Amino acid sequence: MRRTKNKIFKQTTCVIGLITCLQIEADSSLNLSINKHQKTFEDAAMQIWDWAEVGYQEYKSADLLKQELMANGFSIQSGVAEIPTAFIAEYSNGGPVIGILGEYDALPGLMQTASPFKEIKEGSIAGHACGHHLFGAASAWAAVAIKEWLVRTKTKGTIRFYGTPAEEGGSGKVYMVRKGLFDDVDAVLHWHPSSSNGANAESSNSNKSAKFKFSGISAHAAGSPHKGRSALDGVEAMNMMVNMMREHIPQESRIHYVITKGGLAPNVIPDVAEVYYYVRNPRREKVKEIFNWVVKAAEGAAMGTETTMQYEVMHGNYSKLPNHTLQKIMHKNLVMRGGVKYSKEEKEYAEEIYKTMISPGNKIGDQENISPYRSSHTYGSTDVGDVSWVVPQAGLRTATWVPGTAGHSWQGVAAGGTSIGLKGTKLAAQVLADTAQDLFKDPTIINSAKTEYQERVGGNFEYYPLLGDRDPPLDYRN
Numbered sequence: 001m002r003r004t005k006n007k008i009f010k011q012t013t014c015v016i017g018l019i020t021c022l023q024i025e026a027d028s029s030l031n032l033s034i035n036k037h038q039k040t041f042e043d044a045a046m047q048i049w050d051w052a053e054v055g056y057q058e059y060k061s062a063d064l065l066k067q068e069l070m071a072n073g074f075s076i077q078s079g080v081a082e083i084p085t086a087f088i089a090e091y092s093n094g095g096p097v098i099g100i101l102g103e104y105d106a107l108p109g110l111m112q113t114a115s116p117f118k119e120i121k122e123g124s125i126a127g128h129a130c131g132h133h134l135f136g137a138a139s140a141w142a143a144v145a146i147k148e149w150l151v152r153t154k155t156k157g158t159i160r161f162y163g164t165p166a167e168e169g170g171s172g173k174v175y176m177v178r179k180g181l182f183d184d185v186d187a188v189l190h191w192h193p194s195s196s197n198g199a200n201a202e203s204s205n206s207n208k209s210a211k212f213k214f215s216g217i218s219a220h221a222a223g224s225p226h227k228g229r230s231a232l233d234g235v236e237a238m239n240m241m242v243n244m245m246r247e248h249i250p251q252e253s254r255i256h257y258v259i260t261k262g263g264l265a266p267n268v269i270p271d272v273a274e275v276y277y278y279v280r281n282p283r284r285e286k287v288k289e290i291f292n293w294v295v296k297a298a299e300g301a302a303m304g305t306e307t308t309m310q311y312e313v314m315h316g317n318y319s320k321l322p323n324h325t326l327q328k329i330m331h332k333n334l335v336m337r338g339g340v341k342y343s344k345e346e347k348e349y350a351e352e353i354y355k356t357m358i359s360p361g362n363k364i365g366d367q368e369n370i371s372p373y374r375s376s377h378t379y380g381s382t383d384v385g386d387v388s389w390v391v392p393q394a395g396l397r398t399a400t401w402v403p404g405t406a407g408h409s410w411q412g413v414a415a416g417g418t419s420i421g422l423k424g425t426k427l428a429a430q431v432l433a434d435t436a437q438d439l440f441k442d443p444t445i446i447n448s449a450k451t452e453y454q455e456r457v458g459g460n461f462e463y464y465p466l467l468g469d470r471d472p473p474l475d476y477r478n
Contacts, residue, residue: 029148029149029152029153030145030146030149030433030434030437031430033144033145033148033149033433034141034142034145034426034429034430034433037072037141037144037145038141038426040068040141041068041137041138041140041141041144041425041429042137042422042425042426044064044065044068044136044137044140045133045134045136045137045138045421045422045425046133046417046422047064048061048064048065048104048128048132048133048136048137049128049133049134049416049417051106052106052111052124052125052126052127052128052133053104053105053106053126054105054106054107054108054125054126054168054477055105055165055166055167055168055169055170055172055476055477056083056084056085056105056165056166056170056172056472056473056474056475056476056477057085057477058085058104058105058165058166059084059085061085061104061105061133061136062085062086062087062104062163062165065089065102065104065136065137065140065161065163066078066087066089066163068140068144069089069140069143069144069161070089072144072147072148073091073147074089074090074091074143074144074147074161075089075090075091076088076089077089077090080176080179080181081172081175081176081178081179081181081472082175082179082471082472083165083166083172083175083176083472083474084474085163085165085166086163086164086165086172086175086176087163088160088161088162088163088181089140089143089160089161089163090158090159090160090161091143091147091150091158091159092157092158092159092160093150093151093156093157093158094156094157094158095155095156095157095158095440096156096157096158096186096187096439096440096443096446097157097158097160097184097185097186098146098157098158098159098160098185098186098187098188098189098436098439098440099160099161099162099182099185099187099188099189099391100139100142100143100159100160100161100162100188100189100190100432100436101139101162101164101173101188101189101190101384101387102135102136102137102139102140102161102162102163102164103132103135103136103164103165103167104132104133104135104136104163104165105132105165105166105167105168105170105172106126106127106128106129106132106133106168107126107127107128107129107130107168107408108125108126108477109125109126109127110126110127110129110408110409110410110413111124111125111126111127112127112129112410112413112414112417113414113417114414114415114417114418115414116349116352116353116356116414117352117356118356118410127410127413128412128413128416128417129407129408129409129410129412129413130167130168130192130193130407130408130412131192131193131400131401131412131416131421132167132168132193133416134193134400134416134421134422134424134425134428135191135192135193136163137425138191138425138426138428138429138432139161139190139191139428139429139432140161141425141426141429142189142428142429142430142432142433142436143159143160143161145429145433146159146433146436146437146440147159149433149437150440155440155441156440157440159436160185162176162181162188164176164383166472166476166477167382167383169209169278169314169315169476170314170315170472170473170476170477171315171316171317171383171386171465171467172383172472173383173384173386173387174315174316174317174383174386174465174466174467175472177386177387177390177463177465178465182387182390182391183390185391186391186392186439186446186450187326187391187392187393187394187439187446187449188387188388188391188392188393188394189326189330189393189394189395189432189435189436190384190393190394190395190432191395191396191397191398191428191431191432192395192396192397193397193398193400193401193412193416193421193424193425194397194398194399194400194401194407194424195362195366195367195399195400195401195402195403195404195405196362196366196367196369196371196397196399196403197334197339197340197367197369197370197371197396197397197398197399197424197427198334198370198371198396198397199327199330199331199333199334199371199373199394199395199396199397199431200327200331200371200373200374200375200376201322201323201324201327201373201374201375201376202320202322202375202376202377202378202395203282203319203320203321203322203375203376203377203378204282204319204320204377204378204379204380204381204382204384204385205252205254205280205281205282205319205378205379205380205381206280206281206282206283206284206286206287206316206317206318206319206381206385206466207254207278207279207280207281207287207315207316207317207381207466208278208279208287208288208291208313208315208316208317208466208467209276209277209278209279209313209314209315209316210276210277210291210294210295210311210312210313210314211260211274211275211276211277211311211312211314212235212238212274212275212276212277212298212309212310212311213261213272213273213274213309213310213311213312214231214232214234214235214238214272214273214274214301214302214305214307214308214309215231215271215272215307215308215309215310216228216229216230216231216232216233216234216269216270216271216272216273216305216306216307216308217229217269217271218268218269218270218271219268219269220267220268220269221266221267221268221269222267225269228269228271229269229271229305229306229307230269230270230273230305230307231263231270231271231272231273231307232262232263232270232273233305233307234273234298234301234302234305234307234309235259235262235273235274235275235301237300237301237304237305238275238297238298238300238301238309239257239259239275241297241300241301242255242257242277242294242297245290245293245294245297249281249290249293250281250286252281252282252379253279253280253281253286253290254278254279254280254281254379255277255278255279255280255290255294256277256278257275257276257277257278258275258276259273259274259275259276260274260275260276261273261274276314277294279291279294280379280381282319282377283319284318284319284466287316287466288466295311298311312470312473313467313468313470314467314473314476315383315467315473315476316465316466316467316468317381317382317383317385317386317466318385318386318388318389318465318466319381319385320382320384320385320388320393321385321388321389321393321453321456321457322375322388322456323388323392323393323394323449323452323453323456324452325392325445325448325449325451325452326392326393326394326435326439326445326449327373327394327395328373329394329435329438329439329445330394330395330396330431330435331373331396333430333431333434333435333438334370334396334398334427334431335370336434337427337430337431337434338368338370339367339368339369339370339399339427340367340368340398340399340420340423340424340427341367341368341423342364342367342420343419346418346419346420347364349415349418349420350364350402350403350415350420351364353402353405353411353414353415354402354403354404356411357404357405357406357411360403360404360405361404362403362404363403363404364402364403365403366399366403367399367402367403367424380407386463386465389457389461389463390463391453392446392449392450392452392453394435396428396431396432398424398425398427398428398431399423399424399427400415400416400420400421400422400423400424400425400428401415401416401420401421401424402415402420
C-alpha cells in the first residue's frame with residue numbers, strides 16, 4: 001500500500017508541477033544525447049589533435065566535423081566567405097536562430113606528444129597548443145545534442161554550427177562576419193579550452209597585424225659592402241624605432257614581432273628581409289592609431305637604410321563585447337554542471353606537468369572549482385570579437401589543461417591529447433547545450449540580450465573590419 005501511495009504522490013506532483021516535470025524530462029533527454037555522442041566527438045577531437053592542421057589548411061579537420069554533423073541531420077554549406085575550410089551546418093524547423101562557434105586550427109612549431117615531458121612529435125610541424133581540436137568537437141557535439149532535443153520536444157528553433165578556421169592570426173570569423181553570415185542570428189555561443197572553469201563577462205584586446213617586407217641590394221659583405229643595401233638593416237632599424245615607441249603608447253597596449261626572413265648567409269648582404277608585427281589595445285581606434293605609427297617607423301627605416309618597404313595587413317580583430325544577459329545564463333549552467341574531477345592516474349599525470357611550469361599560479365585541484373561571475377578583460381585577442389559586435393554572444397572556458405598551464409604552450413598540447421582534455425570538452429558541450437536550450441525555451445532572454453547589445457554598440461555603430469577589404473590570406477601559414 002505504501003508503494004502505491006508513493007507512486008500516486010509522484011504522479012500528482014507531476015500534474016501539479018507540469019512545467020517542472022517537463023523541465024526534468026527535457027534536461028534528462030539532453031544528457032542522454034550528450035552521452036550517446038560522447039565517443040564520436042571525443043574520437044573526432046583526438047583525430048583533429050593528431051592532424052594538427054594550421055590556419056586555412058584544416059581540410060581534413062573541417063571535413064571530419066562536416067561528416068559528423070551531416071550524419072546527424074544537418075545541412076552543410078561548404079567553402080563560405082571564399083574560404084575552403086569554412087562551413088556552416090544547420091538544422092532548422094523555424095524559430096530563433098542560435099549559432100555555435102567551432103574552431104580547429106593548430107599553431108606552428110609546437111609539435112608535442114601527450115607526454116608530461118617536453119618532446120617532439122615526429123612527422124608534425126604544428127600542435128594544438130590552444131586546444132582548438134577540443135573547441136570544434138565540443139561545439140559540434142553540443143549542436144547535435146540540441147538538434148535532437150528540438151526534434152524530440154517539437155520545439156521551434158534553428159541551431160547553426162559555424163566551422164571557423166584560422167583563428168590564430170588568420171581572422172577566419174572576420175571574413176564570415178564581413179560576408180553577412182551572422183546577420184540573421186539571434187545569439188551566438190562559444191567556449192575555449194583553459195586551465196580553469198569560468199563564464200565571465202569577458203572583454204579582450206583589439207588587434208591588427210601585418211608583414212613588413214624590406215627589399216635591398218645584395219653584395220659581398222666583405223669584398224664590396226658599399227655596393228649593397230641591407231634589407232635586414234631596414235628590419236632592424238624598424239624594430240629599434242618601434243621598441244622606442246613603447247614608452248609613449250598606453251600601457252595596456254601590446255606590440256610584438258618576429259623576424260620571418262633575415263638572410264641566409266652572413267657574408268651575403270640580404271636583399272630581402274621581413275618582420276611580422278602584432279599591435280593590440282582594448283580600443284580598436286587606438287589600435288589603428290598605433291598601427292599607423294608602426295607603419296611610419298617602417299617607412300623611416302626604409303629611408304634611412306636606402307631600402308624599399310611594402311607591407312601586407314594580415315588580420316585584424318575587434319575587442320570582445322560582453323553581454324551580461326546571455327553570460328549570466330551560461331554561468332548559471334556552468335555552476336550547475338560543476339568542475340572537472342581527476343582520476344588517480346590523471347592527478348599523477350597533472351603533477352608531472354605541473355613541475356615543468358614557471359609561476360603557474362593555480363594549483364592542482366582548482367579544476368574542480370568554478371570562478372565567480374565577474375566582468376574581466378584579457379590581453380589576448382580573438383576574432384570572436386568581430387562576431388560580438390554584430391550579434392549578442394556568450395562564452396565560457398573549461399579546464400581542459402592542467403591548472404596553471406599557459407595557453408600556446410607544449411603543456412597545453414600535451415594535456416589536450418589526454419582524458420584530462422576530454423573531460424573539459426564534455427563539460428563545455430554540456431554547458432553550451434544547456435544554454436542553447438534555455439534560449440529556445442524562453443525567447444524573452446534573447447530579446448533582453450538584443451536590447452543590451454543595442455545599448456552597448458550605440459545607435460550610430462557601423463561594422464567595418466580592421467583588416468579592410470583584403471581577401472582571406474589563405475597562404476599565411478605557408
